[in-house]
Structures are given as structure tokens and as C-alpha cells.
Amino acid sequence: MTTVTLADISLKEHTLETLPRLAELRRQALARTPEICIERARYITRYLQSHDDPDDAPEVRRAKMVRYFLAHKSAPFHDANLLAGSTTSKPLGAPLFPEFFALYIWPELEVVGERKKNPQKLSAREARELNFEIFPFWMERNVIEVTRSRYNNPRCLQLFENLVFFIASKAGCISHCVPWYRTMLERGLEDIRDEARAKEERARQAGNRTGADFYRAVQIALEGVLAHAARLADEAEQRAAKSKDPEMRREFAAMARVCRRVPARPAETFREALNAIWLCQVGIHAENINMAMSPGRLDQVLYPWYRRDIEAGRLDVARAIELVGCLWLKIADNVTMVPEASEEMFGGAGTVPAITLGGIDGQGEDAVNDLTYVMLRATELLRIRDPNVNARYDYEKNSKAYCRRVSEVILNTRAVPAFYNDHANITALLGQGESPEHARDYAIVGCVELASNGRDYPASSSIMLNLAAPLEMALFRGRRPITGEEQIGPRTPDPAGLESFEEFWEIFKTQLDWLIDQAVQLNEHMGHVHQEMLPSPLLSALFRGPLEKGRDLIHGGALYNSSGATHIGFGDVVDSLNAIEQAVFIDKKYTFRELLNGVRNDFAGPAGEKMRQYLKNRTPKYGTEEPVARKNARNLVHHLFTKYQSYTNYRGGPYRPSYWTMTNHAGLGGITGALPHGRKAGQVFTSGITPVSGAAPELTACLNSVAELGGEHIPGGWALNIKYTPEKDRAAMAERFAETIEAYFRAGGHQVQFNIMTYEMLLDAKKHPEKYLELLVRVSGYSAYFKDLNKMMQDELITRTQYDLEGGGAVPLPPEAQGE
Amino acid sequence: MAGLFPNKMEEALWRRFRDCFTSEVADDFLQILLTLMQAMFVLNPDYRRNIHGFNGRYQFRSEDGQVSVAAVFADDRMQVIKGTIPDPHITVIFRSGRSLLNFIISPRQDILGSMLRHDVRTEGNLNYLNKFGYMAKHLQLMMPQL
Numbered sequence: 022m023t024t025v026t027l028a029d030i031s032l033k034e035h036t037l038e039t040l041p042r043l044a045e046l047r048r049q050a051l052a053r054t055p056e057i058c059i060e061r062a063r064y065i066t067r068y069l070q071s072h073d074d075p076d077d078a079p080e081v082r083r084a085k086m087v088r089y090f091l092a093h094k095s096a097p098f099h100d101a102n103l104l105a106g107s108t109t110s111k112p113l114g115a116p117l118f119p120e121f122f123a124l125y126i127w128p129e130l131e132v133v134g135e136r137k138k139n140p141q142k143l144s145a146r147e148a149r150e151l152n153f154e155i156f157p158f159w160m161e162r163n164v165i166e167v168t169r170s171r172y173n174n175p176r177c178l179q180l181f182e183n184l185v186f187f188i189a190s191k192a193g194c195i196s197h198c199v200p201w202y203r204t205m206l207e208r209g210l211e212d213i214r215d216e217a218r219a220k221e222e223r224a225r226q227a228g229n230r231t232g233a234d235f236y237r238a239v240q241i242a243l244e245g246v247l248a249h250a251a252r253l254a255d256e257a258e259q260r261a262a263k264s265k266d267p268e269m270r271r272e273f274a275a276m277a278r279v280c281r282r283v284p285a286r287p288a289e290t291f292r293e294a295l296n297a298i299w300l301c302q303v304g305i306h307a308e309n310i311n312m313a314m315s316p317g318r319l320d321q322v323l324y325p326w327y328r329r330d331i332e333a334g335r336l337d338v339a340r341a342i343e344l345v346g347c348l349w350l351k352i353a354d355n356v357t358m359v360p361e362a363s364e365e366m367f368g369g370a371g372t373v374p375a376i377t378l379g380g381i382d383g384q385g386e387d388a389v390n391d392l393t394y395v396m397l398r399a400t401e402l403l404r405i406r407d408p409n410v411n412a413r414y415d416y417e418k419n420s421k422a423y424c425r426r427v428s429e430v431i432l433n434t435r436a437v438p439a440f441y442n443d444h445a446n447i448t449a450l451l452g453q454g455e456s457p458e459h460a461r462d463y464a465i466v467g468c469v470e471l472a473s474n475g476r477d478y479p480a481s482s483s484i485m486l487n488l489a490a491p492l493e494m495a496l497f498r499g500r501r502p503i504t505g506e507e508q509i510g511p512r513t514p515d516p517a518g519l520e521s522f523e524e525f526w527e528i529f530k531t532q533l534d535w536l537i538d539q540a541v542q543l544n545e546h547m548g549h550v551h552q553e554m555l556p557s558p559l560l561s562a563l564f565r566g567p568l569e570k571g572r573d574l575i576h577g578g579a580l581y582n583s584s585g586a587t588h589i590g591f592g593d594v595v596d597s598l599n600a601i602e603q604a605v606f607i608d609k610k611y612t613f614r615e616l617l618n619g620v621r622n623d624f625a626g627p628a629g630e631k632m633r634q635y636l637k638n639r640t641p642k643y644g645t646e647e648p649v650a651r652k653n654a655r656n657l658v659h660h661l662f663t664k665y666q667s668y669t670n671y672r673g674g675p676y677r678p679s680y681w682t683m684t685n686h687a688g689l690g691g692i693t694g695a696l697p698h699g700r701k702a703g704q705v706f707t708s709g710i711t712p713v714s715g716a717a718p719e720l721t722a723c724l725n726s727v728a729e730l731g732g733e734h735i736p737g738g739w740a741l742n743i744k745y746t747p748e749k750d751r752a753a754m755a756e757r758f759a760e761t762i763e764a765y766f767r768a769g770g771h772q773v774q775f776n777i778m779t780y781e782m783l784l785d786a787k788k789h790p791e792k793y794l795e796l797l798v799r800v801s802g803y804s805a806y807f808k809d810l811n812k813m814m815q816d817e818l819i820t821r822t823q824y825d826l827e828g829g830g831a832v833p834l835p836p837e838a839q840g841e
Numbered sequence: 842m843a844g845l846f847p848n849k850m851e852e853a854l855w856r857r858f859r860d861c862f863t864s865e866v867a868d869d870f871l872q873i874l875l876t877l878m879q880a881m882f883v884l885n886p887d888y889r890r891n892i893h894g895f896n897g898r899y900q901f902r903s904e905d906g907q908v909s910v911a912a913v914f915a916d917d918r919m920q921v922i923k924g925t926i927p928d929p930h931i932t933v934i935f936r937s938g939r940s941l942l943n944f945i946i947s948p949r950q951d952i953l954g955s956m957l958r959h960d961v962r963t964e965g966n967l968n969y970l971n972k973f974g975y976m977a978k979h980l981q982l983m984m985p986q987l
Binding site: 125129156157159161163165166169174182183184185362504505688691692 | 890977
């Protein structure tokens with residue numbers, strides 16, 4: 022039931038001027054340069070070198086390692102944030118996870134702090150420690166090398182290392198999930214630990230050694246979090262004792278009291294509940310890499326504590342915004358370690374911890390409450406990259422006022438939050454066998470992925486597949502121009518001899534299915550390696566399922582167990598299929614051989630350019646109402662869904678296709694040859710499920726053509742990027758904005774995210790980054806500061822189709838942007 | 842040991858190494874890098890610490906088969922061997938000396954671009970390449986003013 026009591030849901034009386042603590046914390050946060058934090062790498066290496074017992078079960082080994090690190094982890098208080106605890110030892114830290122990709126920074130240890138784009142500071146002393154003491158220990162021990170050794174350098178791993186076919190994310194992470202925090206808040210970690218202790222005893226008596234080991238591991242890992250909270254309390258008490266400023270003394274004493282109570286015992290106040298969640302997030306990052314570890318539906322989880330404090334007069338709205346803002350800034354206290362090479366693929370990305378607001382509850386009723394608006398206001402005021410805030414909307418249950426308010430926040434921040442359609446997303450999860458109550462309680466993971474809050478371990482970033490690869494392999498008989506003469510996929514017939522588009526479609530599917538087989542096989546190999554190396558007993562303790570089943574998340578302990586596969590180049594590949602069908606088989610304008618020659622030669626010469634213009638301007642485009650384009654988009658989505666769902670993963674769940682691309686569409690587009698829809702070699706691909714820039718001139722047709730793909734066939738989520746021209750009359754624009762959202766959702770759209778900016782503004786931001794230090798943009802599922810993005814990604818954002826919301830048409834790309 | 846690398850010879854090596862960064866061709870980059878690395882492991886105890894207790898077998902070869910050279914680290918020493926060695930930890934296959942330089946230590950480093958364009962390919966444990974990359978970069982940072 023809705024519980025909105027606020028007289029003004031915009032809460033506009035609360036500003037950064039009235040909340041000076043938030044203003045100052047925000048200023049400090051935006052001014053920080055990331056620093057690599059070696060603390061975790063140091064302690065887990067020491068633990069494994071000196072204390073590890075290989076005879077312990079994998080879960081117990083992992084739990085002991087986590088406890089050791091948390092017991093030694095520093096307890097810094099970097100600023101005047103009201104919440105205690107930090108992910109790393111640095112104010113803005115990039116923690117190192119040597120189990121994954123940390124060793125890729127090795128060649129750059131002495132220069133990473135000096136690089137031009139997004140430097141990450143590292144002291145000479147710590148660089149030496151990494152070089153001489155930490156990294157050598159891990160040379161044979163990270164996921165990718167254990168996989169290589171265990172499976173004898175399989176073909177699927179070699180394809181991954183080519184980088185141009187698919188990315189196997191398990192080499193770098195799983196994380197990507199939403200923990201279940203409600204039990205921790207209501208009972209405290211000590212009670213969960215005691216439950217695990219009792220269950221261990223019962224499992225031992227029943228002769229269930231595996232289960233007993235898991236329960237033992239849970240207790241050990243939880244003790245680590247409790248030890249760290251106690252350490253923070255000690256440190257806060259010492260600071261309170263030492264401080265000469267009475268205000269600081271009070272604040273440290275208050276933080277000490279909070280950490281003495283939570284997360285060990287049930288949270289009694291809103292502040293304790295917030296800090297308890299944050300300390301659990303810190304603990305989880307001792308065990309799991311900082312990539313898309315998403316706190317979930319915090320307006321739902323925290324609401325009982327908020328309401329109680331408000332009703333008791335212990336809390337007012339201003340203080341609530343301040344506390345929520347403090348949590349948002351804490352969540353943003355870390356970034357990923359990024360080697361220079363990865364800057365090109367992922368540069369500028371945060372860690373994408375997603376917060377989900379609004380929507381309906383498990384019973385299908387309006388779940389928007391006062392805290393939803395408090396969190397929206399904090400988001401609007403802070404305008405920071407992380408957390409990735411998302412707003413759910415049920416057009417039948419949620420109020421129009423809520424939809425308008427979310428729209429207003431997007432217009433004011435120019436980028437956040439993203440909008441999610443409850444009808445389409447719940448339908449998608451129901452199609453995956455989730456119960457109605459669980460599906461309705463979905464949250465966003467990372468960029469755009471869907472998961473039932475705290476019940477679903479979706480590993481949603483397991484595979485990132487480049488759809489242009491199988492297209493090229495279909496065109497060139499299993500080879501790709503970039504990999505030369507090497508036979509990559511099956512040797513399929515030469516398209517020049519084909520008599521129908523359907524024959525080409527079958528060839529394309531042959532190559533696509535072969536590539537998916539390879540990607541899934543590698544994910545399965547790495548999944549098994551994770552089961553041996555990287556159980557997650559701490560995360561398991563904060564999930565629904567593992568404690569009931571006596572099984573770690575990595576062994577299928579969650580209620581729902583899926584793996585996610587996302588796709589890069591969707592719009593370009595659909596348009597290429599359209600172009601082949603129209604130009605070769607319907608219009609017979611060119612033979613397939615002529616088309617192949619044009620593509621191979623990058624449409625060189627006058628004849629090539631004439632062909633390119635025809636393909637670009639006269640063939641059907643995804644994002645319009647052209648029947649050929651709609652059919653090919655639908656068929657591709659349907660085929661990918663059917664193919665992925667035919668697999669069962671190592672945890673016993675299905676594979677779920679999705680369509681978001683982070684920045685990979687820029688990097689992979691940059692190295693892909695010409696394609697049949699008139700795209701020249703090296704041009705960036707379009708992002709997520711968005712139509713190709715410039716291809717969809719009418720907003721309504723664009724939204725409808727994307728929306729009709731929605732429903733059960735896209736259970737993993739999608740990212741649709743839309744750019745709107747800002748309007749002077751903000752209120753009128755917010756009204757139209759909300760109406761457009763509703764129409765798009767009623768047509769079936771899953772998600773949409775916006776950049777409220779013009780071509781000219783982004784061109785100027787590229788030219789004068791110093792004028793746009795805080796310009797926040799949506800990339801493909803996450804937010805970034807424009808200045809931090811690489812050139813290719815900046816160009817992609819500049820050339821994205823800009824629509825005038827009032828007229829519904831695309832704004833012509835200005836001449837100065839044509840070369841971008 | 843220092844006698845093996847009199848100052849003039851060392852200086853000449855550094856000059857040739859430096860010139861690789863400005864040359865368009867950099868054909869000899871690998872040979873120069875390995876020779877200089879070998880020399881510095883002998884001359885510089887701090888640099889030598891990088892290979893203390895380290896066992897690593899590296900195979901380098903050019904795409905056209907013209908260059909094939911190995912570096913073997915064992916017993917706190919580095920050995921450079923012409924031709925191929927059995928069971929390398931990693932094999933690095935490169936199109937040209939310039940592409941290898943860009944891949945490993947160029948100030949205009951383009952590791953991802955090199956890999957995506959297949960200017961450089963690898964087979965084997967990438968962590969060995971990461972360690973080698975550190976040693977090469979450190980060598981570059983040790984370069985004296987000439």
C-alpha cells in the first residue's frame with residue numbers, strides 16, 4: 022500500500038545550501054583522484070602464504086581468508102560522512118583483487134598514477150610491495166590461469182583472449198547481484214551466525230559434511246564483519262576522546278555507538294539501518310569484487326526504520342536526505358582498478374552498484390513511499406556517478422505524480438535515474454519460473470539487469486557477445502577480416518551463391534550458435550573454477566536460499582540461479598540483416614558478391630560510396646515501422662532467447678539474454694570492418710538495444726519498434742538510450758516526458774535512460790572538458806562523467822540521435838559533429 | 842662482472858634502446874631489450890631482485906618467422922637463446938618490432954589496440970607477460986640521460 026504523506030514530493034525546500042554537510046562531502050568526492058588500495062591484496066596474500074589450510078573445505082578456506090582480511094583492515098574516517106566504514110583504505114580507492122585481473126596492472130605499477138586519462142595513484146612503496154611480494158604469489162593462481170591449466174588452454178579460452186568475439190566476465194568477477202538485507206536488519210548478524218551454528222551442528226549429526234562445512238564457513242565470514250565493526254567502534258571512540266571540537270566528539274561518539282550495535286544486533290534506528298547495510302556492503306567487498314554489487318530496493322527495505330523514526334520524532338526529512346546522501350557518497354567511495362588497456366573498453370565507468378526505487382510490492386500494490394522521494398531528492402542533489410539509481414514504474418498502480426517526479430529528476434540531473442517498466446520486467450521474470458511475489462520484488466543489478474531482490478544469483482554479466490562477429494563469420498565462411506585467414510567458426514557456404522535471405526539467416530544462426538556454444542562452455546569452465554576457488558559464504562549469509570539449503574551461492578544455494586549473456590552490436594546487426602534482405606533479395610539492387618566486395622573494401626571508390634549511400638539510406642532500419650526491420654529484430658531476439666534457454670548452467674539455472682553494452686560497443690566497433698548496412702570500418706556500434714544513430718527519425722516509431730521486442734524473450738534486461746533536447750519550460754517538458762514514458766511502457770518497453778543534452782553541448786564538452794567537470798551522462802546502463810570517457814565513447818554520445826520531445830522528430834546532426 | 846659491460850658498451854646499449862622509441866621501424870627492439878635487460882640484471886642488484894627465485898620461460902617470435910628468440914629466467918639469471926625452447930610459459934607472436942614495442946613499453950602504449958588488431962598475439966600464461974612488462978617498463982624508467 023502506498024504510504025506517501027509528504028506535502029511536497031519534490032522536497033525542493035531541501036537543497037545543498039540547507040544541507041551543507043552534503044554539499045561539502047560532494048565537493049570533496051568530486052575533487053578526488055582515485056588511489057589504488059593494496060590492503061586487501063596484501064592481507065589475503067599473507068593469509069594464503071602463512072595460514073591457509075588446504076585440507077579445509079573451499080568455503081571454509083575462503084571464509085577464513087575474508088575474516089583475516091576484515092580483522093586487519095584499517096578503519097579510516099576520511100571525512101565528515103555520518104556513516105562509518107569504507108571499502109578501501111583510501112578516500113576514493115581502487116581495491117585489488119588478485120584472484121581476478123589485478124596482475125594486469127603489473128606493467129604499469131610505476132606509471133599508473135601519471136597516465137593522462139583517469140590516473141590511479143599508487144605510492145612507490147606500495148608498487149614495490151606489489152611487484153616483489155604480492156603479485157608473484159598469484160602468477161598461477163588467478164581464475165583465468167587456473168582455467169587455462171585445468172582445461173588445457175581450451176579453444177573457447179583462446180577465442181576469449183582474442184577479445185573480438187566475446188568477453189567471459191567470470192575471469193574478472195561474478196558479484197552482479199542484490200543481497201537480502203531485511204533479515205540482517207531485523208535480527209542482526211549475531212543471530213544469523215547463531216542460526217548457522219545450530220544448523221552446522223544438525224548437519225554434522227546427520228552426516229552432511231558439505232552442509233556442515235558451509236554453515237561453519239558462514240559463521241567464520243560473519244565474524245569478520247563483526248570484528249571490523251568493532252574495530253571501527255574502537256577507532257571512533259578514540260577519535261571522540263581525542264577531538265577538541267565538541268561537535269566532532271559527539272559525531273564520533275554517535276558513530277561508535279552505531280558500530281557497537283550494528284550489524285551485530287537488530288537495527289533500532291534509520292541511521293543504524295543505513296550504517297548496517299553499508300558495513301555489510303564493505304564486508305561483501307572483502308569477499309567479492311566491487312563490480313555491480315547492488316544494494317537493491319532500499320526504499321522498501323529501509324522504510325520501516327524511516328517511518329518509525331519519523332513517527333517517534335527522532336528523524337525529520339532534512340536529516341533523512343542527509344543520511345541517504347551520506348550512504349550514496351559511501352557507495353561511491355570506490356572504483357575499479359583499470360589498466361591503461363582497459364581504459365579503452367571501460368574507461369570512466371564506476372562500479373555500478375544499483376539502487377532501485379518505487380514500483381509495486383510483492384503483493385502487486387503501489388510501493389512508492391516517502392522514503393522513495395527522499396532518495397530521489399538525494400539523487401537529484403548529489404548528481405554523482407554511483408550509485409546507479411533506477412526508478413521502477415507500474416503505470417496502473419503507481420501515481421502519475423510519481424512518474425512526473427522521476428521525470429523531473431531526470432531533467433534536472435540530465436541523466437538519472439533510469440526508468441523501468443514493472444509490467445514488462447515482471448512478465449520477463451515470471452517467464453523464468455519466478456513466483457509472482459518474487460518477480461514483483463525485482464531489483465536492478467549493475468547496469469540494467471533484473472533479479473528478484475536477494476533471491477536471485479544472476480551472474481548477469483557472465484557473457485558479453487559481439488553480434489558483429491557471427492555476422493562477419495557468416496559473410497566470410499567462418500572467418501573474420503580482423504583474424505585474417507584463420508578459420509574461426511564452421512565453414513559455411515559462400516553467401517554469393519545463396520538464393521534467398523532465409524538461407525543466409527540459417528548461415529548466420531549457424532555461426533551465432535557456434536559462438537554462443539563457445540562462450541557458454543568457457544563460462545561453465547570458469548564457473549567450476551569459481552566453485553573450487555571462490556565460494557562466497559559471506560554473501561551467501563545475506564541471501565535467501567543458502568542457509569535454507571545448506572549450500573553456497575556458487576553451488577546453486579540461491580532460490581534462483583541464472584547466468585546472463587548480453588549482446589553488443591544489436592542495432593547494427595539487425596540493420597545489416599535488413600540491408601542484405603532488401604538490397605540483395607527484394608530489390609535485387611546488388612548481388613551478394615557485389616555487396617561482399619563492397620564490405621570487404623570498406624566501400625572504397627565512387628561505386629563503393631554509391632553503394633554505401635544506398636545501403637545507408639534506402640534499406641529498412643531498426644527503429645522504424647518498416648516490416649522487414651521489425652521482423653529481423655524480432656527473429657534475432659527470439660532466436661537468442663531460445664538458444665540461451667536451452668542450456669543449464671553449473672548452478673542448475675538457465676542462461677538469460679540481455680542487451681546492454683557498457684562501453685564495449687565503442688571499443689569493438691572501433692576494430693570491426695565495414696558492415697552491410699553502410700557502416701564504414703571502425704565506426705562505433707550503437708549502444709544496448711538502441712537503434713543506430715540517425716537511423717530512426719521519428720521518436721514514436723523508434724520507441725514502438727523497441728518496445729515490441731519486450732516481454733518474456735528478454736529476461737536479462739535492456740538499455741535503451743534516448744537523447745532529448747532540453748526545453749526552457751521544464752514543467753511542460755516533464756509532463757510530456759512522463760506521458761511518453763507511459764506510452765512506451767504500455768507498448769511493452771522494458772527500460773529507457775536519457776541524456777538531456779544537445780549535440781552542441783556535448784561537442785563543447787569534448788572541446789572544453791574544464792567547463793564540464795561534473796557533466797553526468799548515461800552510457801549504456803551506467804552513468805559516467807563525460808570528461809572521463811575515452812574519445813570513441815565521447816563521439817558515440819555526441820552522435821546519438823537527439824530528439825525534440827515536443828515535435829517528436831530527430832534533430833539533424835550538425836555538420837561539425839559529422840566527423841565525430 | 843662489470844668488466845663484461847664496460848661503460849661505453851652499456852651506454853651504447855642505452856642509446857640503441859632509446860632510439861627504438863623514436864624510430865619508425867624498431868626492428869631490433871626485441872634484441873636490444875633482451876640484451877639490455879640481461880646486462881642490467883648483472884649490473885644492478887636492485888633490478889636483479891626482480892628475478893630472484895623466478896623461473897620463467899618466454900618465447901618471442903615474429904609473425905613471418907624471421908625472428909625467434911627465447912628468454913629463460915632461472916637460478917637468479919637471465920639467459921637469451923636464439924631459436925625455440927620447449928614448454929614456454931608464454932609465447933608472444935608479433936607483426937613487427939614496432940608493434941612489440943607498442944605492446945610492451947611505448948610511451949604511447951596501445952596494448953588493447955595491439956591485441957584487437959592482432960599486431961601481437963599471445964599463447965600461455967599472461968601473468969608472465971605482465972611481469973615481463975613490469976621489468977621492461979622499469980628498465981625504461983632506469984634509462985640514464987644520454
